[in-house]
Amino acid sequence: MLEHDQVVLRRGERSGIPVIVAIHSTRLGPAIGGCRLWRYPDWRDGLADALRLAEGMTIKNAAAGLPCGGGKTVLAVPPDLPLGRSARADLLADAGDLVESLGGRYIVGPDVGTSPDDMITIGERTGNVWCRPESYGGSGDSSPHTAAGVLAALDATLRHLYGPLNVAFPDAEQGGGVAGRRITVVGLGHVGSHLARSLAGAGAELTVTDVDPGRRMVAAELGARWADPVDALTAEADVLVPAALGGQLTTDLVPRLRCRAIVGPANNQLAAEQVAELLHRRGITWVPDYLASAGGVAYTVARELHGMLPPDAERQVTQIGARTATLLDAAARDAVSPHKAALQTIANLLAPTPA
Structure with a gap:
């Protein structure tokens, strides 16, 4: 059964390409979510992606305590269709028209491919758009703020596991808990690189990897150990930080992990839902990715919905640390996984108000 509030699919008037907007929920406020431009074997694959990603945004926004629901735009480009600059602009304009037609129920921002x-x-086609460059009145690139949110979650997790060990950085508001801890970052893309630099600056004993060997220069710059991508996931560490593709936490991987906790910005880290419970049984603390990765959207909402100045918006991002601490305390109290505790809280938030 379809659980989404609204799903709209149109053939772009200019581009002829399927443009899909899925609104999962507006229970907490207007739906927000990025615009994904991707090549799909069939437009139905794009529709399935839009439905899944919109639901994920509802969960992320609720977990971060944001007054927003979840939605997603997918521009389902056929595999062999050329997409030059002019055709791309036409497709984006088609997306703007569809977003505008929804009357403010959904606000779009960047995602994979945009x-x-x-x-x-x-x-140019709708005012319901966020994350334009700051020179155009938007909040700009959210990646640094996503990384800052992960650092706050990671710091809170380490303090939960080990106590407030802050000897090397006694005055640090964020990141002090990582000082001297062994942390492995898997993926040095835009967010992963920001995060690795923050961790190095906070005194972590850092191991990094990426499928692109050219990223070794980041390791050298930070004085971090470089690991082979195949071995990095099972390296001995206090915290594993997935910052690349989703689905890397599999049932086969769990028995081979040698870490105390997993906290990272990669979306959809679990290959299957039962992996969260397997991690819990092994005593490995998994901070749900939908909370750990919410710093970018928290910053954007603070700037563009609430009109906060950057310093105040950045303080909203660091609240992810407090939310992580609260979640881990609740999960420990109830003897359940953090994922289960988080989903129950979110279900309560999204439950219809009794008549």
Whole structure:
């Protein structure tokens, strides 16, 4: 049964390409979520992606305590269709038209395949767009704030596991808990690189990896150990930080893990839902990715919905640390996994108000 509030699919008037918007929920406020431009074997695959990602945004926003629901735009480009600059602009304009037709129930931002600059083009057709460059009145690239949110969650997790060990950085508001801890970052893309630099600056004993060997220069710059991507997931560490593709936490991997906790920005880290319970049984603390990765959206909401100045918006991002601490305390009290505790809280938030 379809659980989404609204799903709209149109053939783009200019581009002829399927444009899909899925609104999962507006229970907590307007639906927000990025615009994904991707090549799909069939438009139905794009529709399935939009439905899944929209639900994920509802969960992420609720977990972060944001007054927003979840939605997603998918631009389902056929595999062999050329997409030059002009055709791309037409497709983005088509997306803007569809977003505008929804009357403010959904606000779009960047996602895989799109950027803040693309939001300028979409913004020519609708005002319901976030994350345009700051020079255009938007909040800009959210990646540094996503990384800051992960650092706050990671710091809270280490303090939960080990206590407030803050000897090397006694005055640090964020990141002090990572000092001297062995942390492995898997994936040095935009968010992963920001995070690795923050961790190195906070005194972590850092191991990094990426499928692109050219990223070794980041390791050298930070004085971090470089690991082979195949071995990094099972390296001995206090915390494993998945910062690349989703689905890396599998049932086969769990018995081979040698870490105390997993906290990272990669979306959809679990290959299957039961992995969260397997991790819990092994005594490995998994902070749900939908909470750990919410710093970017928290910053954007603070800037563009509430009109906060950057320093105040950044303080909203660091609240992810407090939310992580609260979640881990609740999970420990109830003897359940953090994932189960978080989903129960979210279900309560999204439950219909009794008549």
